[in-house]
Amino acid sequence: MSISAYRELRPAYGFDEVAIVPGSVTVNPELTNVRFALGEFTFEIPILAAALDSVTDPGFAAEMGRRGGLAVMNLEGLQFRYDDPQAAITEITQAGQDEAAAIIQKLYAAPLREELIGRRIGAAKEGGGVCAVSCTPANTKRLAPIAVDAGVDIFVVQSTVTTARHISRSLRGLIFEELCENIRVPVLVGNTVTFAAGKELMETGISGLLVGVGPGAICTSREVLGVGVPQVSATIEIAAARDQYYRESGRYVPIITDGGMRNGGDICKALAAGADAVMLGSAFARTEEAPAKGTSWGMSTGHAELPRGTRITVGVDTTLDRLLFGPTSKTDGTENLVGAIRTCMGVCGAQTIGELHEAEMVVAPSIKTEGKVYQLSR
Amino acid sequence: MSISAYRELRPAYGFDEVAIVPGSVTVNPELTNVRFALGEFTFEIPILAAALDSVTDPGFAAEMGRRGGLAVMNLEGLQFRYDDPQAAITEITQAGQDEAAAIIQKLYAAPLREELIGRRIGAAKEGGGVCAVSCTPANTKRLAPIAVDAGVDIFVVQSTVTTARHISRSLRGLIFEELCENIRVPVLVGNTVTFAAGKELMETGISGLLVGVGPGAICTSREVLGVGVPQVSATIEIAAARDQYYRESGRYVPIITDGGMRNGGDICKALAAGADAVMLGSAFARTEEAPAKGTSWGMSTGHAELPRGTRITVGVDTTLDRLLFGPTSKTDGTENLVGAIRTCMGVCGAQTIGELHEAEMVVAPSIKTEGKVYQLSR
């Protein structure tokens, strides 16, 4: 008898296993529209920077805002624990690999200082852009009102896996319906990967959903917990939940694929799989504007007893402008990400990202093994 | 015509091919219950140490007992052949790789000494814990009564593949029904990987079943014999047999996935696949408490004519406490295994291991190729 007779194991796909199929119509890239709407805000580009201390400090957030994008600050990160967060960042970046995780654990054990919230949010908004902060469910009730009072525009609630129903010892946990009612700003929630959990979260009234458990370069959830769903399948599933919820409610809740994208090709696949935007960490850590000088680490790296993330070195090899808009001489898809999205939309005949959701994808062998026998010349 | 028209080859999955999908409800890890019941015994943790001479000597068994777990001694191992087994262990650990297999063959050719049985069992029980020994079917009739008289609490009958029906020249082989009736202690039998063989064994009255043929780090059954079933599929199948037998008989026979798990993620996958507990070898060989100082070898490595196992070096990089309970700064899932199980149960919304059996799993590309392009910094 087949194993599947005992229990179904459905296949799930990551970026390396799929490819986008060109369309029967093509469009000039310059005619494409890549805007992304979240609540009342519209961003010029569908790329967000993740709430990593290695990427988003107030200065970086302001730079992203100037370019029409959005960078999220980690409300439980170093910026909100230290007067001089850059010193803490430097301590991490200069640590040996063996001690890095322990140093990160120590630095994130310092207390959160509420008086820093207004200062950092103010600095991030200096460029005139939209300001977003991210917080775990456990601290949201306490910190969200303070952040909103300090002028935050978008509030992100984020943990490894977030659901609308959480069982804990506390008498009354975070209830998203209440949060959305109580604070006046759009609430973005994550991370999630399944239809049922995603749809339940949308039904609480949130404004957007982050997709992805386990895929990022800094994340080791698969090794530590065995938990994770490859990003293409996770995005397809949450996109299906979004579309189903839209049919039922008339409300469109955009979804943002978060983690695991290394180049323009991966980003295009996430969008073709159904994402309205993507959130990147390691890619932004490669820019001169990022504070951690080419290293990165995850939000779960600081967990006191069971860290699930590593410090990685990505190097500094680009600027925010070249990364997003080019022009570039790099041929590996690591610069001009917006240009890549537009060109992909062109060959798929999509004038909007919504139309790109209709592109066909195939399960394809990894590009690492397909037709690449010759070495680059030196 | 399709090959499958000629003969069905059903797919089977190992740890690297699957991932656990988070649930629609989440639970605080501290609310989870990870206990494991076997016969009349209840253990605080669902992790057993394998009957390897590189792992379980009487001292190690006592230490596991103090922590609420169970370590099995090899009743045909060096402890029961030598007055000074540590000298034999040292001879193995210090051998060159080329001669290691031959030295192991030589050392395991020494006679079993029944007078040592009581001595080792007594030492193992000094910590007040439960004592278990493992024996091959061929020696079980002779040695089981002696071990039970010496106070052993659980008797394990184990060979590469064990079935309820074995054809041999001897007039009358081992009959599990008789064994279970004759000795007063729970009988744990293994290894097995198929529904039919597993259910037949349960019907003999045994108290538990070991799952796994061929997967461990020290095992070369796949190379030598071509035989083996990847652990996730084997566990799913034996779990289905357990559930079917429970429906028919009302008796719940717990199953223990044995071999091939390298980190918390693999353990969580085995439990999500249906295991009630797991048995580890190489992981325990990494502890300071293990007698072989960071090397390990298998029970079949000593086979005189066709050894099916190698001596491997795993190094000593942890303690029993850190391995099981943390806290840890390691981010690769190799410490705080119980914490990993609890956290996995949390994101799956499972309060017991029985509920974790309901978690969904997907077939997913290996984490080795998914999103890991950046190197660790040095």
Next chain:
Amino acid sequence: MSISAYRELRPAYGFDEVAIVPGSVTVNPELTNVRFALGEFTFEIPILAAALDSVTDPGFAAEMGRRGGLAVMNLEGLQFRYDDPQAAITEITQAGQDEAAAIIQKLYAAPLREELIGRRIGAAKEGGGVCAVSCTPANTKRLAPIAVDAGVDIFVVQSTVTTARHISRSLRGLIFEELCENIRVPVLVGNTVTFAAGKELMETGISGLLVGVGPGAICTSREVLGVGVPQVSATIEIAAARDQYYRESGRYVPIITDGGMRNGGDICKALAAGADAVMLGSAFARTEEAPAKGTSWGMSTGHAELPRGTRITVGVDTTLDRLLFGPTSKTDGTENLVGAIRTCMGVCGAQTIGELHEAEMVVAPSIKTEGKVYQLSR
């Protein structure tokens, strides 16, 4: 619920994933016919050289013609921008890998010089062979008439993805029906990979179709755009479109698989998948006759803002004669490509390439992992 319930991801195969199954009848290779017909032309061999400046200059085109084949010149390449194109080629081949892409971008920014068109076409036809040039859709309206007046025999319109319907700002883009009517020579169009797009192109009256998006050694479309379909599946699909169009119209439009083939085995698989001929780039770059001395780069490598191709080093290790016809002592399929096609046809019982289309193929594990455990001796 299965992912496929949300969205279908069909499997697609490249050369490494498939193998050809021998037939129930075999044929002596000397009895096979490998001719390829395009429009009114018939070529002795079903192998074309790609429109790469690293491969086809007028001299190379003449040499291919002498051997009964066809080499296409890039009408927007260095030959048509410089009086001394070899100097530009040398500048590229001698650049360091880091600067190569930028130098290529600079050299291809020089203006196209219409007065060179006649000169190059004349030189290419000196051998008496058939002359073909390739042009992007954007420049086709302007340059095609000039090339035809200069004596070109076959006109190729080629971009990453070409469709019969393209949306652009210009009032009136390239319309293939008009092009085919206006110029008197066969029009070959590419590249395409899907049934619908391929059939629509055939319906415009073109004479042949190039198959392949993303597979070549010099192409990085998969990394940059996420776009591409593995060549075996792409060829199967376009062949189905060709056969369907033939049933409907009675007109047979040959298809040419372009890119990603590294040896005789890959070429045979393309033909068995349904191709009437193949187009090679990197393989020809390995010949002494090619102008770039063992390096190669793609048509998209010169893109000013988002290059999608790399310069690769293939080395010079053969001649045009040995590559195509042998004899050879190489055992890896990189020489005597026509001999390989004939031998493959023999074991498949195919006397024509059309009969080879009927050969069965299986999805098979990569030869890299199948039975190759021993190293070559040194």
Next chain:
Amino acid sequence: MSISAYRELRPAYGFDEVAIVPGSVTVNPELTNVRFALGEFTFEIPILAAALDSVTDPGFAAEMGRRGGLAVMNLEGLQFRYDDPQAAITEITQAGQDEAAAIIQKLYAAPLREELIGRRIGAAKEGGGVCAVSCTPANTKRLAPIAVDAGVDIFVVQSTVTTARHISRSLRGLIFEELCENIRVPVLVGNTVTFAAGKELMETGISGLLVGVGPGAICTSREVLGVGVPQVSATIEIAAARDQYYRESGRYVPIITDGGMRNGGDICKALAAGADAVMLGSAFARTEEAPAKGTSWGMSTGHAELPRGTRITVGVDTTLDRLLFGPTSKTDGTENLVGAIRTCMGVCGAQTIGELHEAEMVVAPSIKTEGKVYQLSR
């Protein structure tokens, strides 16, 4: 639409993709019967040595006969072209890798000398064993009668792909019905991989069939021609043809899987897939008794214009006795192959090879990626 809607590509499996599932009954290995019957001959072991000059010279054939096995001599090999074939062998083994193929081509261009046939066959039969020679279809009509007159016991007709119907220029090719009638010895034919071709060959009256196109360590048919079927699927298919032919005719034609097996595990998989015996090349080349001192090359390596095989170095690391019967201290399945077959039969509950055909197999991830994270100690 799915690719499979355009054309079916069925999956095919090699040794690395499958594993044997243990049975519900087990048998003591000493009770197993591994005999192999071919025509009127019965061999004690189901392992044949291939017709490679690197393996089977008359002395080796005699040694195999003494051990109850069969080694086939290449009737078009060096033994039948040179008075001193060992000198030619030495020339090959001492050549540099770059020139090896060319030297092999040169040495195999020497004429076949019919007067050597009797001498070699006589020497091979000195041990009292059964003598077999292998010949290509083109030379069979001329050489088979001579060999039979010289006392050969079994005649093998072998080419890359052999079918019952071959189209050639010669008025009248080899007809197997006639060959079987004309010579008095069993005819073994190969190689073949498909149901239809295999069944047609059986219907000509032959006594046995060799299975396998493309899998061996020395074979590069997949690279050169794209042709090949992985051995497990090929064996399953030919076994189905054998069983179907047996049901129709009452005549059992044994099949021999030839090529690609590297260890006991692979051999056991071939037998479980349906083979009655296996033919090995590289494994025997590793013995002290083989004439080429640890190198090997294929029958097609000497092809004058399109060689499809390489010279490989396997090293000399065993003897014929240890290879076949052990005992061994090697734990990787490369010695005691007969012991491995018996042990595999034991865990599958098979007392004969015919019963082993009933063993279940699963598609399983490669052992290379399953559970092998620790390095061997040094």
